[in-house]
Amino acid sequence: MASTASRPGRVAKLPPRERILDAAEELFQSEGILRVGVQAIAERAETTKMAIYRHFETKDALVAEWLRILAADYQAAFDRVEAAHPDRPREQILGLARFIAEGLPTLSHRGCPFINSLAELPERSHPARQVIEQHKALQLRRLVAMCTGAGLPDPEQAAAEITFVLEGAQVSTQNGSVDRAGERLMRIVEAIVDRHRAETSRVAAAG
Amino acid sequence: MASTASRPGRVAKLPPRERILDAAEELFQSEGILRVGVQAIAERAETTKMAIYRHFETKDALVAEWLRILAADYQAAFDRVEAAHPDRPREQILGLARFIAEGLPTLSHRGCPFINSLAELPERSHPARQVIEQHKALQLRRLVAMCTGAGLPDPEQAAAEITFVLEGAQVSTQNGSVDRAGERLMRIVEAIVDRHRAETSRVAAAG
DNA sequence: GCTCTTCGATACCGATCGGTATCGCATGGC
């Protein structure tokens, strides 16, 4: 037989903690948090419940860690969009909207993990809630910064409007009521930015 | 002692089925569907589990019936808004937005029941999902009709935009990221309608 | 080569879940 050192299974296996997080990611996203048991996560991760509790204090801690990673991935995508359009805040905003719009067909009828998790975890003390609220707060701050950079006269209002349509597009995709949500999303975000820019010139002309 | 006929308890009690639905409404809204057991509903309704299963085939059927009633209430509110502004579609649209905006502080950090239920019940075959999707589809149709009545040149796009911001305002209120969501919601809905009206005159001028 | 940690496997815990069976009582229609 071959050596056992470099051939842990049929393919190279990640360490247990990564496998657990990957399995949790897939199951939580497709079936929800509450409906997925720790045993099911262990099986998909090709490990055992005990291994999970060796790496995470409780199931709630695992949920929180999953959302933390997801939020970090999301912020990284945010970073890439910003970097792709340096010093052009309007393009950054539209790039962000495009990022969301392109993701809509993927999440299809199983919506945004943050929104869903918020629905599944009503207790304000749950560790996952803090992760979600911090993430949303950070996202809004970055959006406000972009709107400020774009010279919009009321960046808080503009950022709030964009936040509304981004989240609304995701839930409307989830319940399948609106078709061509991606295109519609892009159109309205452009319209929001342009309207606020028009406000700029109006304010400038008046001042 | 007084007659027992007209004095069923300390106060006049509704029939069990209504009490069950009331209890389910309160518990599902505040704690979510999956976290509330049938036993807990029975206790709050001052009855027993058996009584619940005499009126509803399964817990899922109770959930579906709850959402059916909720959707009917919602459509009734929709009717009242329409009736309050006969033949003035623009006022109807703004009235609807105001209805949602005024409800935001009430649902506070425990969002829209339809959005939450969608997150809690991922199985497409669940009876409650059909109720939700039908409700959302009907709401969108009515909104499209209002936009058509208002003479907007692209009523589907306008209705989709309004749907996005209505739903987005609710989830952003739930996660607490946006302050003054009600005012912001009203401002953007007005802006959407006015922008589409401006498109109207532009199209008319070009035609 | 030895030891210390990690991993996998299994069995188990108490609690709770959705759902059912049964029984006695009260009530309303006839």
Place this chain on the structure above:
DNA sequence: GCCATGCGATACCGATCGGTATCGAAGAGC
């Protein structure tokens, strides 16, 4: 007055939940 029905109470079912205890094999560092 009688009887069918609705209701409340209790006990119970199998399944699953989150979480723990235990034990043996395997691997890495010194």
